[in-house]
Amino acid sequence: MNERISREDVAHVARLACLSLTDVELDAFTNQLADILEHAADLDALDLETVEPTAHPLPLINVFRDDKPGEAVDREKFLASAPEVENNQFKVPPALGEHS
């Protein structure tokens, strides 16, 4: 199917997924992901040209609730789960001006 996934690919994917890996972890994950993807290469044997993809097992579409006012969620209760809150808002460290 493709070339075996490289250490650099895994490092890139970890960055995309907001995970930081040690060198030892990077080696281990690279081997494991390569094995798993190699197993998935058995799909190459199939002719899928004319097959439609399935994203979901149910034919349900456009499910709407009744347009009736219901109970609103309790803001206090949801904010209570957050690590840091100020003025009814989730608070985070500086986000602007940082270098990515």
Next chain:
Amino acid sequence: MTVQETVLAIQKGEMKAQEVLESHLKTIQDREEEINAFNLVMTEEAIKEAEKIDSLVAEGKNPGPLTGIPVAVKDNICTQGIPTTCSSNILAGWLPPYDATIVERLRDAGAVIVGKTNLDEFAMGASTENSAFGPTRNPLDTTRVPGGSSGGSAAAVAAGFTPLAIGSDTGGSIRQPAALCGVVGVKPTYGRVSRYGLVAFASSLDQIGPFAETVADAALLLEVISGHDPLDTTSIPEPPLDLSSALTQGVEGLRIGVIDELSGGAIEGISDDVLACLEKAVEALTSAGAIVERTSVPSTVYGLSAYYVIAPAEASSNLARYDGVRFGPRVDAKTTSEMMVATRTAGFGDEVKRRIMLGTYALSAGYYDAYYGKSQKVRTLIMNDFAAAYEKFDLLLSPTAPTTAFPLGDKTEDPLQMYLQDICTISSNLAGHPAMSVPFGQGTDGLPVGIQVLAPATDEHTMFRAGAILEASNQGQS
């Protein structure tokens, strides 16, 4: 005593819910340290619930079809104000602001929730070893795993901690641990049971279902938790199931296909003793009047590969929400993005990281068509093959798991070997179909084997007819 007998005894005032609870709490006290089925035993809450049930009965009221029955709930299902951890450090200390729909339905039915059960972190695993709370052990042999990911729920029922338990099944996470622990486990049709309040792993595959000691008890629990829920847009708009008539109907004239690929055919690694039990199950169903033949569902061979692209892809998206902003613990850092990386890196275990990265890779530019797109097409093939098989057969049959319970640590170093535990169960999730595991016979090691009954979408009723016959035949032999 069956669950139904206990319910009647409590309703008639012959027993008290508090006594039933006490005897189960005693069993938990005796063996929980060794088994580790629970992340949390809710002793105080359960005692209060049982007292409430007893006073309702004393007032002449009927608390419901599960009056006073202790139930264990997998710890990826939200319980308001009670820790719900998914066995992950990233949810340490989090208290859900609401109850899952099934938790409300259990309480409305008079059940007493006794605790939250251990699982592989975020339901990713087949052994309940990937847990921030340590592994659960198989009550039948504590050197072995209980299976997973709902290993805590399966072990709770097998150890007699609770007669009923709730699990979730994304690729086999109810059926495989049921098989390894010698109990009944059911994955209903996708959409049959509300997922509202189930912490999402792979949303197009996840489904909640029951564990029980007997087929009848599993049917009763499924009746209680099934039925339409407006809070879950993927919920099937039908009333709760009524399975009572299925239990006595028998299988006379039913056409049952044994999936060739999973019974010594194309897929290797299914052990001989498991296949021998399958043969005996075929004999049992045949002598009960079913017409049983081998049949091919060719694309099941590709189910595992498709699943281990689709499920991680959905997981990588679902688990993006754990970023240290809105809930759960935070690892402080100078900037928001550093905080997110530090929080996720500290909070997730290795298997969860592996799947997030696998899914992120499968969805990334340049690889999407090769992996995710292809897997979605294979999903169509599997659904087509099942549809063709169900033109000729009412039900399908296979082993539930390729082996009996394996030793702790046996597969933790090799993720692919662990994934192969799901080889028989995965296709039902990809198709959205119901399937159940019923204990049937033993392996050469004396540990239980599970036989899987598969049915087309929404036909749980016919599935339970075969399940009841397998159970009766198995009990007749032992």
